[in-house]
Amino acid sequence: MDYTATQSGFRQRKLQPNMRLRNNSPDGSEGNQLFEDTSGAAPGPNTGYSNQQAGPQAAGFTGEAFLSDPMSNLAMAYGSSLASQGREMVDKNLDRFIPISKLKYYFAVDTVYVGKKLGLLVFPYMHENWEVSYQQDTPVAPRFDVNAPDLYIPAMGFITYVLVAGLALGTQNRFSPELLGVQASSALVWLIMEVLAVLLSLYLVTVNTDLTTIDLLAFSGYKYVGMIVGVVAGLLFGRPAYYLSLLWCCAAIFVFMIRTLRLKLLSEAAAEGRLVRGARNQLRMYLTMSIAAAQPIFMYWLTYHLIR
DSSP: OHHHHHHHHHHHHHHHHHHHHHHHHHTSSSSSSSSSOGGTTTTTHHHHHHHHHHHHHHHHHHHHHTOOOOHHHHHHHHHHHHHHHHHHHHHHHHHHHOOHHHHHHHHHOOHHHHHHHHHHHOOOOTTOOOOOBSSSSSOOOOGGTTTOOOSSSHHHHHHHHHHHHHHHHHHTTTHHHHHHHHHHHHHHHHHHHHHHHHHHHHHTTTTOOOOOHHHHHHHHHHHHHHHHHHHHHHHHHOHHHHHHHHHHHHHHHHHHHHHHHHHHHSSHHHHHHHOTTTTHHHHHHHHHHHHHHHHHHHHHHGGGGGGO
16 A cells, blocks of 8 residues: 555656646646637738738839839830820821711711702702802801712612612512622622722813812712612512603703713813813813713613512
8 A cells, every 4th residue: 555655656746747747838828728729819810811901002002103203104105105196197197098087078968958969869950059059168068058969878878779689689589698799799899980980081181170089979879869769669660660760860860960060070161261162171071971871871780680
């Protein structure tokens, strides 16, 4: 018994320092708890979150510091000046070949003008004054003068002609996207060839006129109105109605072109008081009649195959 007590005491004396060392925590707290106290570690995630919050702010501060650099500001100003100069150069060269500013004039139309112009294209016989009105040496907008050329009616007429051609082909079970594309491309090619031929004729005859390429494009595009009338009449009432309506529209466009172009092509002679019987003026008159006579030919050529 004594030996056991002594041995137990010895063990207690030997084990007590180890137990004290095991139970004592580094921060001096008692070691009686089964689990560690994690309440003191709560600020850990907040610390990481604050570090993440500080990242963009630091980045923003770096950007502000970069923008405040005089060299970067100078580079940005130089780049913007180069961009503005390049834009001005592109606009200048583009306006040389495609006068965007002048195109606005040819599309300055309204509903009243379109109605009067369509009536003038179909019934030009009762119209008396064919001169274009001017204001301070500048022609007024088409919506104020029915005699002024425009591009709205030719553009809408071309699109409507293509749609009516597709309708006519569909009623004959001949419609296909390829054939409709052929109709549109052929009409556009013939229009461009007509304008180029007129420009070449004016150059060869050496006519000084205020007619521009856009004016010729507008006058040549007015024939689509008569073509649409003829095709629609043929679809509704048959082939005889097509021939009668197309014949009327061909005569109307011939009179319209004669009365419109003679003021443009013979304006120089009229201003100088010379007689139209001169050889040079006779060439101009023949040119005017040739341009007017070409309109019915194109009208029939582009529409006769649509009516069967």
